[in-house]
Amino acid sequence: MERRDLLKAGAFAPLVSALSVAAAANRRPGIEGQRQPDLGNGRFLNPVLSGDHPDPAVLKDGDDYYLTFSSFDAYPGLTIWHSRDLVNWQPRNAALQRNIGSVWAVSLEKHQGRYFLYIPVKAQPKNEIYVIWADHIDGPWSDPVPLGLHNHIDPCHAVAEDGSRWLFLSGGDRVRLSEDGLSVAGPVEHVYDPWRYPDTWDVEGFSPEGPKIHRHGGWFYMITAVGGTAGPPTGHMVIAARSRSLHGPWEQHPGNPLVRTQSAGEAWWSRGHASLVEAPDGSWWSLYHGYEAGFWTLGRQCLLDPIEWTADGWFRMTGGDLSRPIRKPRGGQALPHGMALSDDFSAPLALGSKWTFFRPAADEAGRIRLADGALHLAGKGLAPSSGSPLLLTAGDRSYQFECDVELAPGATAGLVLFYDDKLYCGLGFDAQRFVTHQYGIERARPVNPHGRRMKLRVTSREHIVAFHTSGDGGQTWRRFDRGMEVSGYHHNVRGGFLALRPGLYAAGPGECRFRDFRYRALGA
Template identity: 80%
Template structure:
């Protein structure tokens, strides 16, 4: 179940795994310079074993499944925030906040909770910035409840489908303007509810398509000690699960970013969907306490039962030193105790963990390289903050992407972007200009913060800090191949006028570790992509992505 469908009759099943030894990760120089390294408690630990290594998959991207019965987090790397999980028989479906990327709400599929394969996006029309959703199945129909930040006002929408691959309905507004992070829940009496941020809830109609009452306050979340370093109280992301005779509510508090020690997971329980709610005596269940830990700002958790009936939790976290990769999807084993409570047992998630038994491993992930034989928008590629007719800008023919120019630069051009989940990678593409046009490759956070290299027929254009800077002479004319290398935030550019046979290093390097939410806001990640500006259609051929070993 995601937040809650109906009771599957399974009582708590104990899954015992010893707590893992914490890895002593190196704190970033940026945190040290901010004084955070000395303000947080340092946990004593023995000399660590050598850091475990991920297996490598498509495009050399890291994958969690180690092939020996264990996995190493993250189970889905890159920006996968606010995971919404649905157990549907032997299948698991997962989606994430997609914010201003469209098509959005890409559905992922698994049969073992570790290996995930993309299916189709559920949301194609831009309705605003999509925050933490609720993915549900009720009486044979799939629902997604979608909180949106938009102008002139925020709202929550619902879409539905009779198959997980759609077609999904048009979004229906619910007129919930002051809350985020809805969670669908079904009471012991069959009533349907949305639990909301701040400990509130609202009644839903029997068909789940409208609210039928006023928002009411039903839960006061557990509060952490005042001396802890957090971003703010911000109770959000409630997830309701009915397991045995209990309703369990997991909530995130402490702020989703800010100090690495801020975000955390708390829990409460009740015999009834109507309360009262009893606080977990072990709160918080998950929290980063030391900046040397592998994962920062961990929170926004759900519970899910694996094929072998063991229990697990999915939540997100920032990789130590890599806010630029966004909040990645983590899997933590759960142990139920005789008193009916539960705890997470994966420690700081830095070490390999035994996979749940059973299930089938699907092919994991997807290649980001693209020969443009098909138009993979919505799975591989997405637009940033698109206009209603944005999809008409892109078409493919003869292994070429024809991309109509828009605006004058990436800031006004709705670039096409992919989600990269490795700390180092390289991407390159053959680019041919339309007369009078400009095109190039970017590392894009949002329209105010990006880096990259573009060109017109006469000059290069250097993109840095979200502005257009140096314009040295372009020796290649209207067609060249550009390569961008991002190695642990150090960015370099190479160009080739002979299709990649020989390369020249461009005389401008960059450092992009500050291109992230704690600097800019927006809850996004730094994403590789391509843009076209000005008149006509730029032609892109042979996009190649390669993750690099650090």
């Protein structure tokens, strides 16, 4: 019985809702490799950015909207996305070029004509919050400046009614900033006790985080995430409070929580970490993240939810579980959405906007050379675990990718589905043998009949993975005798808040050549 038939029979009812299946079936094809949210009939279907795009930080800048996400161990990091209608988004440049640690939820702001990114980092020997700035959204961005904040995450820049600048932090705390925003100007203080859910709810933990401050109609609104960002599908949620002054006191929203997944039967799980933004037509919307039901492996995806301001000066979110098409905000301009994930390596490598390294060294980009229609990638380490593989973000439940791979003498190379250095799978080869990657280790090594050059193909159909090889340039394909199931390659198993990402690696001496990388989404 096929998976779709099992779904109809109810065997996977806790995992994927019928609403989610119906919505996916109605999705309009978009740019190859990028799910298209715009349905072309005045409506859109979530997610607006598929795949791993967690902790959205949005900035309205005149007629333009800019958006970035937690990039964790992927570098170049903090890719800036651009839109003019809140539905269709294009990647621009990555703001963070140097590896400073695992980048969590940031604050993207513009103040007195200058752009700022406040960046919390998990790193050894201690955590830190940095700030970088630029006079243009595309950079160049400054070198990161540490603020000396080691005990908090998720900063949010806010300007008070008296013009003072502040960073609101996890746990209901805040700290004053200097006038230029590049240092702190006082001690951390506790200013807000977040609303608490009933203790009968299934959550991961209280974890008040991700504060976002918005000013509207004479009020400051603070939106906070509680309940934990993963764990049970019903855990993560959105709450709000308001005050006439940024200095408090803060009044809890009588309708808390404003967003929460009610059951595992919904299309989107663990919804939270919200920001508010005004659309071109004056309507208001919220961007937040959620896991697609049954697909933790794709990471937290970016969702767009309409809100309504109410007569008492509060607001409510109106999108429900977001499994159905929603009317688009009017006005603005629909830019081409997303980007193709295939790459023939004939143009400069899109580092940051498409390809990223996992935990790169300072000189990692020096491993790349484009010549003769190929990506020449210098080997590093002995396996993907030690080799900083080159990865991209996929947003499809089912997809296939392939590449022509030619080895340097003594090298090993291949294709991977990579969560982190302790959890990945894939297929590589040296001149004599294949190497099977599974569970983050290297396992079987059967004989390689193709020698130093072959085409490799990875197919992932709703977590069922198959490998194929070709020694004649793709004229004929041979199925490799090891299949895998990867539904457990995700945060609730491994931690880290990451996603399972396709990519390629080269290990050992010399430069391996990668030609004609092709990615395509597969239908249900």
